[in-house]
Amino acid sequence: MDKQDWIADDLKYVWHPFTQMKQYEGDEKPICIVKGEGIYIEDIDGNRYMDSVSSWWVNSLGHAQPRLAKALYEQACAIEQVIFAGFTHKPAISLAKKLITLVNNRLKHVFYSDNGSTAIEVALKMAYQYWQLKGKASKKKFIAFENAYHGDTLGAVSVGGIDMYHKVYRPLLFDIIREKSPYCYRCPCGKEKEHCRLECLQGVEEILKARHDEIAAVIIEPLIQAAGGMIMYKAEYLTKLRELCDAYRVLLIDDEVAMGFYRTGKLYAYEHAGIVPDIVCSAKALTAGFLPLAVTLCTDELYYAFYDEDKDGLKTFYHGHSFTANPLACAVANENLAILQEMNMEEYLKPKILAFKRGLEKFRNYPHVGDIRQWGMVSAVEIVKDKRTKECFAYEEQIGKKIYSAGLRRGVLLRPMWNCMYFMPPYVITEEEIDSLLRLAYDSMREVLG
Amino acid sequence: MDKQDWIADDLKYVWHPFTQMKQYEGDEKPICIVKGEGIYIEDIDGNRYMDSVSSWWVNSLGHAQPRLAKALYEQACAIEQVIFAGFTHKPAISLAKKLITLVNNRLKHVFYSDNGSTAIEVALKMAYQYWQLKGKASKKKFIAFENAYHGDTLGAVSVGGIDMYHKVYRPLLFDIIREKSPYCYRCPCGKEKEHCRLECLQGVEEILKARHDEIAAVIIEPLIQAAGGMIMYKAEYLTKLRELCDAYRVLLIDDEVAMGFYRTGKLYAYEHAGIVPDIVCSAKALTAGFLPLAVTLCTDELYYAFYDEDKDGLKTFYHGHSFTANPLACAVANENLAILQEMNMEEYLKPKILAFKRGLEKFRNYPHVGDIRQWGMVSAVEIVKDKRTKECFAYEEQIGKKIYSAGLRRGVLLRPMWNCMYFMPPYVITEEEIDSLLRLAYDSMREVLG
Numbered sequence A, B: 001m002d003k004q005d006w007i008a009d010d011l012k013y014v015w016h017p018f019t020q021m022k023q024y025e026g027d028e029k030p031i032c033i034v035k036g037e038g039i040y041i042e043d044i045d046g047n048r049y050m051d052s053v054s055s056w057w058v059n060s061l062g063h064a065q066p067r068l069a070k071a072l073y074e075q076a077c078a079i080e081q082v083i084f085a086g087f088t089h090k091p092a093i094s095l096a097k098k099l100i101t102l103v104n105n106r107l108k109h110v111f112y113s114d115n116g117s118t119a120i121e122v123a124l125k126m127a128y129q130y131w132q133l134k135g136k137a138s139k140k141k142f143i144a145f146e147n148a149y150h151g152d153t154l155g156a157v158s159v160g161g162i163d164m165y166h167k168v169y170r171p172l173l174f175d176i177i178r179e180k181s182p183y184c185y186r187c188p189c190g191k192e193k194e195h196c197r198l199e200c201l202q203g204v205e206e207i208l209k210a211r212h213d214e215i216a217a218v219i220i221e222p223l224i225q226a227a228g229g230m231i232m233y234k235a236e237y238l239t240k241l242r243e244l245c246d247a248y249r250v251l252l253i254d255d256e257v258a259m260g261f262y263r264t265g266k267l268y269a270y271e272h273a274g275i276v277p278d279i280v281c282s283a284k285a286l287t288a289g290f291l292p293l294a295v296t297l298c299t300d301e302l303y304y305a306f307y308d309e310d311k312d313g314l315k316t317f318y319h320g321h322s323f324t325a326n327p328l329a330c331a332v333a334n335e336n337l338a339i340l341q342e343m344n345m346e347e348y349l350k351p352k353i354l355a356f357k358r359g360l361e362k363f364r365n366y367p368h369v370g371d372i373r374q375w376g377m378v379s380a381v382e383i384v385k386d387k388r389t390k391e392c393f394a395y396e397e398q399i400g401k402k403i404y405s406a407g408l409r410r411g412v413l414l415r416p417m418w419n420c421m422y423f424m425p426p427y428v429i430t431e432e433e434i435d436s437l438l439r440l441a442y443d444s445m446r447e448v449l450g
C-alpha cells in the first residue's frame, strides 16, 4: 500500500479523538508515523518532526527506547497478563514497592488501573466510599476547579471544568462544587502576581468552613492546569490548600497524571509545595509513555478504612479492570524507574530547565505574547490579540491551528491549546534542541501573527 | 528475594481489585505467577494452574503466545506510541480496516480507547451527544438491565445493575431506566424455558412505547450477563430487542467487551441473533488478552451526525485518552486477528464447544446443581442449596470461595461468582484438557458440598 492508501483508509475507518473529522476534507491530512527515535517521530515519507508535546505528555525518555522495548519483550515471553485478584506477579510488586519508597512511605498503598481517567475514577470512588465507611455519610461532595481537566470518563468529566469538553454531558454528571481557577495571568481576583496573597483560595476556605460536613475531597491538578491551557500557579497555593483540607477534615486528591514523573523537575509536582496529598493519581510518564498504566496511591488511613472482616462485602473496594496491573506495562514502568534513577533525573533536568528559561526570553517583547510561564520541563507562551487588555483571539481565528500547521512545515509538532503555545518535550531533548525548538516555534508564531 | 518476601511485599504495597485485603491474614495468600504457557500459569514455587477463567476473560490464544510477543517487540522497536490527534499509524489503520471488514461494513467507524470501561463511556457519550446533535434534546436516558455489568468508571457503573458493586456509589451516578434481567433459570416472569415467549421484554416494550422521546439508547451484554453470574438468554431476545429499538428510534449499544472475539463461538455474540447493533464495544480478547485496548464501533449514521464544519467546536466528539490507539496494543491485535483467521477460529472451536456440552452432562444429576448453561466457549453451573425451590446458599457460606480453594489445590483456577461456577478458558484448550478441567471442577465442588 502506498501513502495515499494508508491515509485514505485512516479517514475511512478511524474516528480520531478530540478531532472534527471533516477538517480532513482540506489539504491537511493526518500524518502517518512509522518510526520514532529520541525526540523525533518520522512519517511515511521520511519527514521528521520534533515531538515537542511528548505525544500527549506521555513520553519522557524518547521514542522506541531500546531498553524499554527489551524489558517489554522479556516480560512478554514470561507472562504477559494474569488475573490480579487472588493472583499477583513480580513486576507489579516491585513497581508498587518502588513507588512507595520513592514517596518516602508517606503514601502507603498502590491501586493499579489502566489510564489517567481510571486513576481519577478510583480516587473519586475511594474518597467517597471512605467517608461512607467512616460513618460520615453526609460527606458526598467534591470541590473541583474551573479549567480543570481530569479525563474523559464520566466521573472524571464531572470534576472537569472546561465547558467546551464537558458542558454537553451535564445531565450525565454528578454535581460538584466549582471553585475559581488559580490562573495567575488572568487572576480571578484581579490581583497582580507581586501582590498576590492567594486571594483566589478564599472561596475554597469559605466553602470548606461552611460545608465541610458535606465535602469528601478536593481534587486538583498540581501547579499546572494542563489541558485548561497550561495555567500555572504558585506552590504556596498547594501548601495552603493542604492546610485547609487538614483544618476541615477533607481529603486532598492530587492529579499527577500529567505532571508526575519529573515533568515539573521533581518526581511529583506536589513536592514543590512540601506537602503530602491523601491520594495521588499518576499515569502517562509512569511507563515513560510506552503503554497505558496508572496508579492511585493512598495513605494507611484510607486503606484501613476498607480493611475488615467484611461479612457482607460492604467494606470491599469494588473496582477493577480486566488488565489491572498488566505485567507488560509494569515491566516497562520498572525499567523506566531504573533508568530515571541511573540518570539522576532531577539533576539531569536542571540545565534543560534553565535552557528553556533562557530561550523563552526572546518571546517576551513580541507584541502578541501576553504571558510566559514555566514550571520545570513545561513552559508556555500565552498569545493575545492585545497585550494591554489581554484580549484573546477569537476561536474562529484558529490561531492555534495555524501555528500547528506552520510548525509542521518546519518539522516540529507544536499543538497550541486555544491561544496557548506550550513546550513539553521528552526529557532527553538536548540544550541545542531546546534552542532550535524555541526558534522554530517563534518563527511559526511570527508566520501566523506577522 | 525468596517467595515469602514477594508475598509480604505484595500485601504491604498492593491493594488488589475487587478484594477484601484482610482475607490474606489467613493461610491463603495471593499466588505469585512468574510464567505462563498455553492454558497454564505457573507460580513462584513451580505449581501450575489451569487458567479456566482466561485471566478475567481476556486470554484467548494461550499465555505468553510467542507470535504476539514478537509482534509486540517489533512494534516497540519502530514506534511505541504517538499522539493520535493529527497523527496516525499503520497498526491502528490496519486494525480498524480489518475490524470493519469483519463486520461486513455494517458498522463503519472505529473509535479507540484503552479498556472495556472506556469503550462503554465512549458509547454512552456518543449516543447521548448524537441525539443532542440531531435536535432531539429530550432523548437523554438510557435503558439498562438488572444484573448488568459494564465496567467500573462512573458512567459504566451508572448503567450497571449489580447492587453489591454499584449501590454505594448511587449519589455519583446518573439516573437510568432499569429493566428486568433475562435470567432464564430464574425467569423474572415466572415462565419455564419451553413456554417462554420473551415475556421479560414486555417491560422494555412498554417503556419504549411510552417514553421513547426521552430515551437515547438501550445498553446490553449480548447473550450472557457475565459478571452478573453468567446469566444466559436466547438469541431471539436480542433479535426482538433490535426490532423494538428500530420501531421506537432508540439506539442499541451492544457491550461485547467480554463476549467479542469468538467467546460465544462467533466473532461477536450479536451475530447469533442476526442483527446489527448501532454501537459495539469490544476489548479484552481483542489483543488476545495481552494488553488493554478497546474499540467502539459505530454506524455511518452516528459518525456523520458529528461530521461538520463546526465553527464553534460543538459538533466534535471531545473524548480521548493519552494512549488512544497505542501502537503496541494495535500491533498485537493485528497479529491476533491474523492468527484467528489462520486457525479458522469459528470451525476450530466447534469440537471444543461440543466437548464442553458433553462433559457438562456429568453435573446434571448432582443434587446441588440447579442449572447448566452454555453459549459457545462459556459454560456455567449454577449451584443451589435446594434444587426444587432454587434456593441459594447464603453469602456467608462462601461456597464460591471454598470451591476456589479446592480448585487451587487441584491445580485449576476456578473463580465462581456467588453460586455460579463457570468455565471460560483460552481457546487453545484441548478436548482432553476440557475433560480434565470439568473433572477437577466436579471434584472441587463435591469436596465442598459433599
Ligand SMILES: Cc1ncc(COP(=O)(O)O)c(C=O)c1O
Residues within 6 Å of the ligand: A115, A116, A117, A118, A120, A149, A150, A151, A152, A221, A226, A227, A255, A256, A257, A258, A283, A284, B320, B321, B322, B323
Ligand atoms: C491532569 C490529567 N488528568 C487525567 C488525564 C486523563 O488521562 P488519560 O488520557 O490517560 O485518560 C489527563 C490527560 O491528559 C490529564 O492531563
Ligand SMILES: Cc1ncc(COP(=O)(O)O)c(C=O)c1O
Residues within 6 Å of the ligand: A320, A321, A322, A323, B115, B116, B117, B118, B120, B149, B150, B151, B152, B221, B226, B227, B255, B256, B257, B258, B283, B284
Ligand atoms: C461486559 C463487560 N463490559 C465492560 C467491562 C469492563 O472492562 P474493563 O475491565 O476492561 O474496564 C467488562 C469487564 O469485565 C465486562 O465484562
